Amino acid sequence: MDAINRTSAEPYYQQLGRILEQRIKSKELSPGQRLPSESDLCRTFDLSRSTVRETLRSLQEQGLIRMIPRRGAFVAERNSGDWMLQVTRGFFESEVDGTRTVDTTVFRSGLEPLPREASDALGLEPGAAGFILERLRCLDGKPAVYSTNFMPPEVGAVLAGTDVLRGTQSLNQTLRAAGYQISSARREVAAVGAPELPARFLGLDVRDPVLLIRSLSRGADGRPFDYYRSYARSDVVTIAVEAQAMDGD
């Protein structure tokens, strides 16, 4: 079972992928652990380097491993349903796999005067109009995150008529397809007492502890195009950060 079947129609790289995936899921390879080197994998399974690389790429795309230049491949530390703050992708875009259900309800969307906090963050004049998108995201039926996004008008315009406004399409993916790709984002986390509206939507009492995440996303030109405030129930959704040493750390 742990060898490559040379007579199977299944490509070698997929067979190796299954073997490694099974070792990861069984915790034989535990989170954070370094995988055997490419050379070791080539030797152990009698495969070419290009096949081994194809396997690693595919495991990385599935989020099962993380490849660090010059250091190797490591078993990812995230679990299904975690919200990983250090990646630019959105929570419900790629971090939640098929084993958990996510429902999004849109409460508000449209052009409105921006609150000062949002216009400042986006570099717009105080009182400027912007596109506001207010959503509740439920994880496995439980209210998990109550978010308000604030965007410059021209960014919000690309959402018109899309299923983002019905809660069935990813905001990040839609913005990216329109040329607004996140290049970097700064996110701040704070513990606050839940204000009335988020408390009501999240099923909390007013002033219950809730996680507030404020995030500003910038494009490749460094210009901010999306600011959000999310109130998250950290007892419903695990919010995590994976730190990796850089050279010289």
Next chain:
Amino acid sequence: MDAINRTSAEPYYQQLGRILEQRIKSKELSPGQRLPSESDLCRTFDLSRSTVRETLRSLQEQGLIRMIPRRGAFVAERNSGDWMLQVTRGFFESEVDGTRTVDTTVFRSGLEPLPREASDALGLEPGAAGFILERLRCLDGKPAVYSTNFMPPEVGAVLAGTDVLRGTQSLNQTLRAAGYQISSARREVAAVGAPELPARFLGLDVRDPVLLIRSLSRGADGRPFDYYRSYARSDVVTIAVEAQAMDGD
């Protein structure tokens, strides 16, 4: 002022460093913005590529910019006193520059039976002994973070007789010097009501919202060597994450 003085004794790379630093501090180059390319800097300032690279390296070491392979150099988004969760360095090790004061009080240190949460995280038997280090960190005189670290006995042993136990030396640096260098860490953040002891130390009322950060650090071999629980006042210390797009994100 914005040109290289060819007759100065100050090395060219330092002169260029000052010029760029001043543009960053004046926000002419704003957080997240991409710096001019190496070639552009060479041309504009009539400098060699190796000089420009030396400047960029030095700015990166100071934390003013961040270099992303194949994408260029970007103005860092952090501020003095931020706790950046996606880097492996500790809060008080490198993120706080000379403009803010940090005081650490050690309340407890020594070998004790580990709580189940810590022995599980560290992969030790339930009830195993470990080294426990309990500290209060104040930022500019204000209680900011109340932390308890849990380490396997052989890791804690390297702290014996060091100033870590008097609160005047960095735990991370001391562990690193002893061969326990963080290769990866997983950190989870949650908003909780402050328990009695952290509340008292942090100057909060019991059940006031407080940020709980749980972190597990692993070495290059993937083995965990430090688990901590930190209660942080996010109204005193800004806790942030900087997300950068990877290729393919």
